[in-house]
Amino acid sequence: MKKVAFLFPGQGSQSVGMGQDFYEAFDSVKQLYHQADDILGYSLTDLMLNGPNDELTKTENAQPALLLNSIAIFNLLKDEGIKPSMVAGHSLGEYSALYAAGSLSFEDAIQLVHKRGKYMEKAVPTGQxxxxxxxxxxxxxxxxxxxxxxxxxxxxxxxxxxxxxxxxxxxxxxxxxxxxxxxxxxxxxxxxxxxxSGPFHSELMKPASEDFKEELKQVNIKKAEVPVYANVTASAVQDSNDIETLLVKQLYSPVQFTQTIENMLEAEVDAFVEIGNGKVLSGLVKKVHRRAKIFTLNEVEALEGFKSWLKEE
CATH class of the missing domain: 3.30.70.250 (Malonyl-CoA ACP transacylase, ACP-binding)
Incomplete structure (x- = not known):
């Protein structure tokens, strides 16, 4: 059995039109996008597919948009019985990783990142x-x-x-x-x-972390089914209390992405799979380890290539 690490991108990877080919190709993706619209009370789908870009880039919109796109693609793999051996996300992407590990429900994850974005915006208004x-x-x-x-x-x-x-x-x-x-x-x-739109992962985000801590108390965080490599420590975590503590610290602590990839390589991963918009993380992984096997699942065609590789002996 091949050992794969699923990686999920964070803010900055958003772009107008993100996920459009998946949206048009799969009914399950369309349904999930519309479910997100219902949960949030506005058309995130329209913003993702049509813009405008300055609205999509706002923290409170970019965060749920990226999470939704990543989860929609992940679900297509999950529906075919494809599971990761370990997961990690870059900043906001950690929430997609926690969903993939069975630690957060879709409803909780998308509401959390929307609120997280609002608290971050409130802590340091755009432009400051x-x-x-x-x-x-x-x-x-x-x-x-x-x-x-x-x-x-x-x-x-x-x-x-x-x-x-x-x-x-x-x-x-x-x-x-x-x-x-x-x-x-x-x-x-x-x-x-x-x-x-803000100074993420700096001490200026400490006020946001206090507000966000209260939100996390309302959410059912389950034990992760596979190891989640946390941004704050670069170490694998599965305990729900540890996950909650680290999500609060993550707002104002540096993302230890280099160390995360090094630790996953030590765990003898066969391939890294970036799931979501863009290819930022794929580029970073290559810089950490030039010969790492990487799949970037940001379009429908790439999905088929990854599934073919998985079936190879």
């Missing part, structure tokens, strides 16, 4: 915080620079350890700008502003 990807400089230098800028009064933290040579910083607009300049001076090859 931002993020940037820093390329080609050691993590120790980034740690030093972010600490220095924060101590001078403009908050900026490391948000994502994405892959060797790519680390994301997050904070106030001024903090990220100042840190970006200093990092260029200290040898960063490039610093790229990200298409996000």
């Amino acid at each position: 915080g931002t993020m940037a990807a820093v390329l080609g400089v050691d993590s120790e230098i980034i740690d030093e620079v972010t600490e220095e800028v924060t101590n001078q009064g403009d908050t900026v933290n490391v948000a994502n350890y994405n892959c060797p040579g790519q680390i994301v910083i997050s904070g106030t607009v001024a903090g990220v700008e100042k840190a970006s300049e200093k990092l260029k001076e200290r040898g960063a090859k490039r610093v790229l502003p990200l298409n996000v």
Whole structure:
């Protein structure tokens, strides 16, 4: 039996038209999209398929959109008896991973990420915080620079350890700008502003985590059926209480994606399968391990290729 790890993308992977070929090809996908509309009380489907892009990019919309797209594709595999050996998600993608592990119901997951988005928006209104990807400089230098800028009064933290040579910083607009300049001076090859509406995974999200903690208490989080590699620790978790604690911390802690992939490789995974829009995580996995086997399930045709590989001896 082949050992596969399912990976689920996070914010920034959204785009207008996402999931359209799955929506048109499968009735089950169409039904799930319309179920999401009913749960949320507005047409997320229309926003995903038709835009406008600035509305889709808002945290409270992008988060449920990405989750819905990933879960719809995952369900197509599940319906054919295809199950992962382990799962992980990048930031918001952790909720799709928890659904795939049987820890969260669809109804709870989509409502949680919608509320999570609203709390994040409330903690730092759009335009006040931002993020940037820093390329080609050691993590120790980034740690030093972010600490220095924060101590001078403009908050900026490391948000994502994405892959060797790519680390994301997050904070106030001024903090990220100042840190970006200093990092260029200290040898960063490039610093790229990200298409996000807030300073995710920074200490500025602590107020959001307090609100969100109360929401999580209302939800039935079950023991995960397969190991879920948590963003905060990069370690496998299955206990429901541990999952709840880590989801609160995840809002203001860095995403340990590089270490997650390394730990999954140590668990002797045969292939990584990115399920959802875009191919961001597939690119990051390649940078962690050049020869890793990767499938990117972002269109119907790719689904068939993965199923064929699974059947091979």
